[in-house]
Each structure stands twice: as structure tokens, then as C-alpha cells.
Amino acid sequence: MDAVFTFFGRLHPLMVHLPIGFILMGLLFELNRKKLNPSSSFLKFIYFWATISCLLSLGSGIFQYLQEGYLWDEIQKHFYAGCFTLFLCFGFYLFLKGNLFATRIPRLFYILSLFFSLIITGHLGGNITHGEDHLTEPLLTLAGSTNKIKVEKMLSISNYKDQPVYSGLIEPILLNKCMRCHNPKKTKGGLQMHTFNALLKGGKNGSVLDLNSPELSELLNRIHLPELEKKHMPPRAQKQLTVAEKEIISQWVRLGASEFKTLGELSFTENQLVSFMKQNKKEIYPVLNIGPPDKKVIDSLQSLGVLITPIKEGTNLLFLSTINFKAFSDKELNVLLPISDNIVEIDLSESAVSDTVFDILSKLPNLVSIKLNQTAITGLGIEQLSTLKNLKRLHLINTNLKAESIPILSNFKEIEKVYVFQLNRDLAAETSLHSNTLERIDFGNYSLEDLPSDAIVY
Ligand code: HEC
Numbered sequence: 435m436d437a438v439f440t441f442f443g444r445l446h447p448l449m450v451h452l453p454i455g456f457i458l459m460g461l462l463f464e465l466n467r468k469k470l471n472p473s474s475s476f477l478k479f480i481y482f483w484a485t486i487s488c489l490l491s492l493g494s495g496i497f498q499y500l501q502e503g504y505l506w507d508e509i510q511k512h513f514y515a516g517c518f519t520l521f522l523c524f525g526f527y528l529f530l531k532g533n534l535f536a537t538r539i540p541r542l543f544y545i546l547s548l549f550f551s552l553i554i555t556g557h558l559g560g561n562i563t564h565g566e567d568h569l570t571e572p573l574l575t576l577a578g579s580t581n582k583i584k585v586e587k588m589l590s591i592s593n594y595k596d597q598p599v600y601s602g603l604i605e606p607i608l609l610n611k612c613m614r615c616h617n618p619k620k621t622k623g624g625l626q627m628h629t630f631n632a633l634l635k636g637g638k639n640g641s642v643l644d645l646n647s648p649e650l651s652e653l654l655n656r657i658h659l660p661e662l663e664k665k666h667m668p669p670r671a672q673k674q675l676t677v678a679e680k681e682i683i684s685q686w687v688r689l690g691a692s693e694f695k696t697l698g699e700l701s702f703t704e705n706q707l708v709s710f711m712k713q714n715k716k717e718i719y720p721v722l723n724i725g726p727p728d729k730k731v732i733d734s735l736q737s738l739g740v741l742i743t744p745i746k747e748g749t750n751l752l753f754l755s756t757i758n759f760k761a762f763s764d765k766e767l768n769v770l771l772p773i774s775d776n777i778v779e780i781d782l783s784e785s786a787v788s789d790t791v792f793d794i795l796s797k798l799p800n801l802v803s804i805k806l807n808q809t810a811i812t813g814l815g816i817e818q819l820s821t822l823k824n825l826k827r828l829h830l831i832n833t834n835l836k837a838e839s840i841p842i843l844s845n846f847k848e849i850e851k852v853y854v855f856q857l858n859r860d861l862a863a864e865t866s867l868h869s870n871t872l873e874r875i876d877f878g879n880y881s882l883e884d885l886p887s888d889a890i891v892y
Contacts, residue, residue, distance in 0.1 A: 436501075443498030450495075450559065452487035456480055457523065457552050464545050474530055474838045481527040488520040502662065504562070505669045507622065512558035519551045562671055589710050597696030599686050602697065603710065607679050608633075611668050617792065630693045648688045704873070719778055719802055720824045724750050727773040735769060739764075745778060751800070755781040763787060767794040774798045781830070783807040791813040791826060796821050805829040807853075813839030820845050828852045831878070837864035838873060851876055 460480045463472045489848070495516060499509055510811050526544040528536035556869045560569070588699050589597060598602070608616075608627045611862075614650035615622040626640030637640045642652040656667035657680055668674060675683070689700045697707070704711075727750060732742055739759035744753045754770070754777050756762035770777065782791065789812055795804060796818035803826065804819070812834045819825060825846060842862070843852050855878025856863055862877040 439497050440501045442494050446494040446498045447559075447563065448493065449487070450491045450556070453484050453519070453523070454556065456484035456487055457519075457548055460484060460526075461545065461549055478530045481523055481530060485520065485523040485527055488516070488523050490862050492516055493519055502523045502670065504671065508671070509562055510671060512555065512562060515551060515555035515558055519548070519555050522548050522551055543600075589697075589707055594704070594707060594711070595696060597697050597700070598694050599682075599697055599700055600695075601695050603682055604686055605630075607675070607683065611673055611679070615668075620849045635766075643687060643691050645690060648690070651687050651691075654684055654687055676709070678706065681706060682710075687843060693835065698797055718826055719745060720749060720800065722751065722800060723755065724775050724800070725775040726750050727752060731769065731772045738766070750776055751780040752776045754887065756785045757783065758841040760784050761786055764790045767791060770794065771797060775800060775877075777801065778824075779803045781805040782809065785809060787811070791814075792816050792818045793811055795819060799823070801825055803827040803829075806833060809833055813842075817842050817845070820847075822846075824848060826850045831855045832857050835861065837861060840865045844877065849874060853878065 460477065463470060463477065463480070468581075495509075495513065497502070499513075501507075512674060522544060523538055523647060525539070526548065529539070529541065529544060557569075594602075613627050614620070616625045616627040618626055618628060625636065625642060626632035634641070635644065637652075639652065642656075644651045648654070657675055659666040660757075661670055661674065665851065677694055685702065685706075686700065687697070692700075730847065735742055735754075737754075740762065741755040742754075743753055744751050752773065762782065767787065767790065771794070774797055778800050779802060780795070780798070784807070787806070787809055791806065791809075791811065792815040795801065799822065801822050802824050807829050808831070810833070811830070813830075813836050816839050819828070826848055827850060828843070829852075832855070835856065836856060840854065844850075853876045855876065860877075
């Protein structure tokens with residue numbers, strides 16, 4: 435039965451267009467009453483169905499509210515306006531029937547009120563689904579004054595560590611997603627967030643940050659509740675926090691919710707912050723003027739089952755993968771040499787190549803990315819890759835890579851990331867490295883963070 439109610443509730447956004455249609459039609463006839471001279475029974479018919487469809491809309495709206503966790507605060511104005519529209523439709527229907535009580539009110543009053551109440555109800559309804567500034571936002575942007583703060587892309591890679599977590603990240607996130615309802619003018623739940631001290635003070639149920647057991651903080655509790663829960667924040671149908679934003683807020687609260695500690699001090703990593711970084715627009719592929727590859731070589735490789743495609747339309751730079759030809763071995767490597775300049779990305783994962791591969795790969799001067807995952811390589815001869823001026827990514831996951839090879843990788847000037855995760859081996863523990871090289875080496879020992887909900891005992 436619950437499912438039926440939910441279904442009926444979800445019909446609401448569709449259903450509301452029925453009364454809108456009937457009422458608009460009635461109003462248009464009213465405007466042209468002299469010319470069209472609609473009969474009274476025709477108008478009664480229109481307002482009868484306007485009333486019925488208003489009732490259905492109201493009913494479905496109530497079910498939507500009950501079933502889908504909207505806040506009463508958010509919908510009450512829309513609800514009252516909808517009731518008023520229903521009341522006017524029925525009133526005008528009675529007026530047309532000649533009801534003594536209804537005819538005491540002038541016709542013009544019904545018509546004007548219906549017009550405005552239709553617009554207001556519709557607008558308030560739209561605000562619930564699309565957010566209050568949905569309509570005005572494009573206009574504000576036109577006027578060059580949008581008070582929306584873009585949280586995204588505001589840290590830069592070079593100085594992010596010195597940014598205080600609160601003013602650099604938390605405050606802009608709260609401003610964007612929470613402060614609309616939690617400020618001195620509109621203080622929902624008695625909670626204000628416009629300053630750090632206001633946030634510390636908490637809401638009508640006391641502090642929202644529990645510094646003794648941070649995991650139990652009401653703030654974290656609210657943002658981690660399922661979205662359909664009434665107490666979930668921000669309320670349903672509002673712009674939600676992203677996964678990265680929730681993670682940032684959680685880590686900040688867990689580490690004591692300090693006002694001045696920096697991202698560096700609280701050990702936020704570059705990986706966690708990518709979505710807040712100004713994007714580095716630099717293309718990963720070099721600008722190269724290279725002629726088309728030898729068609730015969732391409733054909734012979736393709737007939738072996740090797741995948742070769744241009745990295746994008748209209749370029750002679752190639753991506754090569756042996757994923758469909760796992761028997762690809764050292765013997766076949768020489769076949770690549772005639773098109774050595776063209777290959778910028780190569781994926782030899784799961785193939786039968788050995789350490790000889792490094793010698794050949796060092797002869798493909800434009801390589802940007804190399805994948806050798808799940809091959810038998812040990813890293814012997816890997817230093818030859820240091821001659822590759824554009825090599826940015828190197829994937830060596832689940833290989834026989836020796837720990838001695840790791841320090842060699844630190845000599846690679848352009849490299850951005852080397853992935854060296856090994857199943858059943860802790861390569862990081864076998865390696866002693868300078869910390870600024872470590873950042874470029876991804877050992878993949880990720881651990882899942884604790885969520886506040888983990889602490890709940892059911
Ligand atoms: C659309 C308005 C709205 C937005 C946006 C909003 N809230 Fe709320 N918030 C409310 C209302 C209404 C209440 C009171 C009802 C309740 O307790 O659920 C409330 C209550 C709270 C409370 C409980 C305060 C107390 O002491 O009881 C917390 C904590 C909270 N909000 C956090 C947040 C956070 C964090 C965000 C942003 C991620 C946010 N809210 C965004 C409307 C909003």
C-alpha cells in the first residue's frame with residue numbers, strides 16, 4: 435500500500451498541470467467573453483473540472499509530502515496557496531451556478547484572484563523542486579552579480595597546504611549548501627552558520643559539534659543520514675553535498691574542528707582535494723608534428739589482435755593495447771619500432787613481456803603513459819625509461835617489481851604518478867624514500883575511513 439501512496443505522491447508534479455490548464459482556459463474565455471459569448475453551462479463545466487483536478491493535485495501533493503520526507507517549513511506556503519486556489523475554483527463554480535452566498539463577491543475578484551493565486555502556487559511549487567533561486571539566478575548572472583560562491587576550483591596545487599581548512603574549504607561549502615537556512619535572518623533549527631563562533635554555539639538542541647566524541651557530532655549525523663530521512667541535511671530537494679564535501683567536513687570535525695589549522699597540518703592529501711583545485715589546463719599529450727604511421731605496420735599489428743587507435747580524432751598520435759592479444763611477448767616488441775614516434779600511450783598489461791620491454795620502450799620517444807600491470811617485469815633496466823621526456827604515468831600494478839627500482843623512478847623528471855600497488859606484498863614497507871618522491875608513487879594502501887554511522891549501535 436505504501437508503494438501506491440508513494441506512486442500517487444510522485445504523480446503530483448504531473449497532476450498540477452491539469453488545474454493549470456483548466457484555469458488558464460477559463461481565464462482566456464473570460465478575457466474574450468464579449469467576442470465568444472461562452473454559455474454559462476460551458477464555463478461551469480470548465481470550473482467543475484478545474485475544481486476536481488485541484489483536489490487531485492492537493493491530494494497527491496499531501497502524499498508526496500508525507501511519503502518523501504519534505505520539511506513542512508519548506509512546503510507550507512505552497513500548500514496554503516494550493517488550498518486557496520482550490521477554494522477559489524470551487525467558489526467561482528458556485529458563483530456560476532448562482533449560489534446566493536458566492537454571488538455576493540464580485541466576478542472580477544474571482545478572476546483576478548484566480549490569476550494571481552495560480553501564478554503564486556506554481557512559482558512556490560517550482561521553488562521546492564528547483565531551489566529558490568532557480569528563476570532569478572540567470573538574471574543575476576546577466577546583471578553580473580551572483581552571490582553564489584563557487585566552492586569548486588579555489589585551491590591551487592602550489593599553496594593548498596597553507597590554507598586554513600575552515601576558511602579555505604569548510605566555510606565556502608557551508609555558505610553554498612547550508613547558510614541559506616542557517617543565518618541570522620533565517621535560523622532554521624535555531625542554528626546559525628555565518629561565523630565560526632555561531633556554528634560552535636549550536637542549535638536549539640545544543641552543540642552540533644561534539645569535540646569529545648567528534649564521530650557523534652550532530653552535524654556529521656545530519657549530513658550522513660540517508661537523503662530520504664526527514665532529518666537529513668541539507669533537506670531533500672536542496673542542492674546536496676558532494677561525496678568529497680562530506681569527506682572534507684567529516685575529517686575536519688574528527689580532527690577537532692579547529693578554526694585555524696591548515697590543510698597541511700590536518701594531513702589533507704592532494705587526492706582528496708582534486709575537486710577543489712583549480713584545474714591545470716595543461717594537456718597531458720605533447721604538441722608534436724608527426725607524420726601518419728606506416729599503414730602496413732598498423733595492419734600487421736591489427737591482424738595479430740593488437741588494438742591501435744588515434745588518441746583523438748585528426749591526430750597521428752596513437753594508443754596501443756595488447757589486451758586482446760595476451761600472448762604478445764618480447765619477440766613481437768620490435769614490430770613497434772617502425773611506428774615508434776607515433777605511439778604516446780601503450781598498454782601491455784597481462785601480456786607475456788619481460789624486463790626486455792624497457793629497452794624497446796625507451797626507443798618510443800613520445801610515450802606519455804605506459805601500463806605494464808600484471809606482467810612478469812621485475813624492474814631490471816627500468817632506468818632506461820628516464821630518457822623519455824614526456825613520460826607522465828607509469829602503471830606497474832601486481833608485477834614482480836623489486837623495491838630497489840622505486841628510488842630509480844624518482845629520477846624521472848616529468849613523471850606525475852607511478853602506480854605500484856602489489857597484492858599480498860607491502861612494497862611501501864620495503865622502500866625507504868624521500869617524502870616528496872613518495873607523493874608521486876602510489877602504493878595503493880588505501881584504508882576506508884570511519885563514518886559517524888559506524889558508531890551507531892542498532
Ligand atoms: C532549506 C533549508 C535548509 C538548508 C539548506 C539546510 N538546513 Fe539544516 N535545518 C533546516 C531546518 C528546517 C532545521 C530544523 C528541523 C530539523 O531539526 O530537522 C534544520 C536543522 C539543522 C540541524 C539541527 C540543529 C539542532 O540543534 O537541532 C543541523 C545540525 C543542521 N540543520 C545542519 C545543516 C547543514 C550541515 C546544512 C548544509 C549541509 C544544512 N543544515 C542545510 C533547514 C535547512
